[in-house]
Amino acid sequence: MSEITLVEAINQALTYEMQKDKSVIVLGEDIAKNGGVFRATVGLLEKFGADRVRDTPLAESMIGGISIGMALQGLKPVAEFQFMGFIYPALNQIINHAARLRHRTLGRLHCPLVFRTPYGCGIHAPEHHSESTEAIFAHIPGLRLVVPSSPLRAYGLLLASIRNPDPVIFLEPSRLYRFAKQAVPDEGQALPLDVCFTLREGTDVSLVTWGAMVKETMAVAEQLEKQGIQAEVIDVATLKPLDMNTILKSVEKTGRCVIIHEAARTGGIGADISAQIAEQGLLFLKAPVQRVTGYDTTVPYPRLEKFYLPSEKQILNAVRFVMEFA
Amino acid sequence: MEIVAHFEISYYQTLNQASQLVSDSPDFATPDHLIHLYRAMVLNRVFDTKAIALQRTGKIGTYPSTRGQEAVFVGMGDALAKEDVFVPYYRDTAVLLQRGVTMAEILLYWSGDEQGNCFSSGSEDLPFSIPVGSQGLLAAGIATALKIKKEKRAVLTVCGDGATSEGEFYEAINVAGVWGLPVVFVINNNQWAISLSRSAQTAAKTLAQKAIAAGFSGEQVDGNDVIAVRERVGAALKKAREEQVPTLIEILSYRHSDHTTADDASRYEPTGMRDAEWKKEPIQRLRQYLEGLNVWNPSSEEKLQEECVAQVEEAVNIFSSIPLRSPETMFDHLYETLPDVYVKQREQVRSDHE
Numbered sequence: 318m319s320e321i322t323l324v325e326a327i328n329q330a331l332t333y334e335m336q337k338d339k340s341v342i343v344l345g346e347d348i349a350k351n352g353g354v355f356r357a358t359v360g361l362l363e364k365f366g367a368d369r370v371r372d373t374p375l376a377e378s379m380i381g382g383i384s385i386g387m388a389l390q391g392l393k394p395v396a397e398f399q400f401m402g403f404i405y406p407a408l409n410q411i412i413n414h415a416a417r418l419r420h421r422t423l424g425r426l427h428c429p430l431v432f433r434t435p436y437g438c439g440i441h442a443p444e445h446h447s448e449s450t451e452a453i454f455a456h457i458p459g460l461r462l463v464v465p466s467s468p469l470r471a472y473g474l475l476l477a478s479i480r481n482p483d484p485v486i487f488l489e490p491s492r493l494y495r496f497a498k499q500a501v502p503d504e505g506q507a508l509p510l511d512v513c514f515t516l517r518e519g520t521d522v523s524l525v526t527w528g529a530m531v532k533e534t535m536a537v538a539e540q541l542e543k544q545g546i547q548a549e550v551i552d553v554a555t556l557k558p559l560d561m562n563t564i565l566k567s568v569e570k571t572g573r574c575v576i577i578h579e580a581a582r583t584g585g586i587g588a589d590i591s592a593q594i595a596e597q598g599l600l601f602l603k604a605p606v607q608r609v610t611g612y613d614t615t616v617p618y619p620r621l622e623k624f625y626l627p628s629e630k631q632i633l634n635a636v637r638f639v640m641e642f643a
Numbered sequence: 644m645e646i647v648a649h650f651e652i653s654y655y656q657t658l659n660q661a662s663q664l665v666s667d668s669p670d671f672a673t674p675d676h677l678i679h680l681y682r683a684m685v686l687n688r689v690f691d692t693k694a695i696a697l698q699r700t701g702k703i704g705t706y707p708s709t710r711g712q713e714a715v716f717v718g719m720g721d722a723l724a725k726e727d728v729f730v731p732y733y734r735d736t737a738v739l740l741q742r743g744v745t746m747a748e749i750l751l752y753w754s755g756d757e758q759g760n761c762f763s764s765g766s767e768d769l770p771f772s773i774p775v776g777s778q779g780l781l782a783a784g785i786a787t788a789l790k791i792k793k794e795k796r797a798v799l800t801v802c803g804d805g806a807t808s809e810g811e812f813y814e815a816i817n818v819a820g821v822w823g824l825p826v827v828f829v830i831n832n833n834q835w836a837i838s839l840s841r842s843a844q845t846a847a848k849t850l851a852q853k854a855i856a857a858g859f860s861g862e863q864v865d866g867n868d869v870i871a872v873r874e875r876v877g878a879a880l881k882k883a884r885e886e887q888v889p890t891l892i893e894i895l896s897y898r899h900s901d902h903t904t905a906d907d908a909s910r911y912e913p914t915g916m917r918d919a920e921w922k923k924e925p926i927q928r929l930r931q932y933l934e935g936l937n938v939w940n941p942s943s944e945e946k947l948q949e950e951c952v953a954q955v956e957e958a959v960n961i962f963s964s965i966p967l968r969s970p971e972t973m974f975d976h977l978y979e980t981l982p983d984v985y986v987k988q989r990e991q992v993r994s995d996h997e
Binding site: 382406419422423426559561562 | 728757767774780781782785817818977
């Protein structure tokens, strides 16, 4: 089996599900003829036709709203927002309609849809193209928030998201789009939502992360092993609802936790994970929970972005702190 | 310089202020059908009066009155086919009533209970939309789905005059035009967006002309003339179903009430304006016409009033008998299956309030 990149795995999942389920509709800006600015939807127009693969006018709130309308009529829209920085105009539709139509009609209506968008920095893109503002969505009841970190998980989690009966925000780490290849069997096998993936087991420290930061975190875990420290690496994957069970069990075992995310520190999802460990697992801890995050600043333009992104060195320092604490 | 495009906006009226026919009477407008519309308008007004009284006595919460705008809503409701989809704003009570939603459900909604959106009629219609101007996009999405599924149904969506300043309004009409969607956009131009007058909302001469920028036709209709509203909305829905063409209809009405029961229009509405506008109100206009046709008289009016009052009283009784849902049910329709992490919170609601 040939190996594919994360963005190719997205394409493979979309193709598989569109083939299998005629109600799946793909839409967004430049996604049909052009195949998407990252080519995630390349070839779909030719395979499935212009009714099901739709280039939209340039209006993000519209992409959100018409997706909801289509979902209300039994279709399963998978809409692409070109970059996370451009999803904000659609927040009115996402928060005021998609997230709550099931709730406000006590189940009479519901919105099975997926809003995909590339997110994160580190690809030397112009400003507004490097956002990691996932915490906005984690705060909204009724939404699911899913972030893959490898081609295999991109394929399996996207299939699961499309098949899910509720609205899913699916954030694709653009830094990983073409970073590594994996063999991804095209057998339509979905991965479970609402659970963390333990990528590496260990007994000394729990490293909790998601999205593109899985790359640096795994590299750190390998370095730690050479130093005789066994790190457990947890890819949270579904950020809402948050599977605290897996995280708490890990912390119970290791007694130490470092949370790593690219998003700004204040109000980030790391704060919530840390608070829940304090609420439910304080006595497991041998050291205070540490967070390694983006700074509380606007993501700088590309010339400085590598200084914004949490580095392996910062993660190592945090691990050293919790290992040496007591 | 040459003129490259030329546009016109029409205005349609059948019954003038003096209840005289000024256009040919449309085919649908048989005396029986007009009596049917008249009854629906009177029922709407009796319900509205009662709803305001219920708010004033603390039985329901904030409520937006429909007084004097009955022709707008009854005309639209009557024009819709059963299989069409309706995407309302928050003042569309009478349309929903004609779609099979019950008065008890409407009262439940404004009393602050999601059960009011359940629509026991089994409809695919949307509930009231509060975020101004946002619902047009949902209508466009529903119309897109109907078109993809090749179903000959149309979508009708309504907003107020203020909503036409929202970006989402433009995004909705734009996509409807470029994709050829079977959707009719109605603007109930009742001259007020809470305190902002129509003239302070936009310099555009008409709101109907906004359709031109989206590549389809817009028109104005007299909103105090239920025959005109029914005729033009009906024609637009037919065109949507059969030709996949959107239409924008600006219905000219007047808000003979505060914005909602939480508002006080005396702070901004010029003195005497409402009284002057009341001379155009739609119920008297149709009643006078029906009396002229000798199909309506004071005794039929008295009987109708009694029937409507009884019907509304019965609805109030049903509404009052519906018990409060248990608090933990606030979690029951958040997701199809409640994720474990929220199951704990659901249980907590119970224990927190025992």
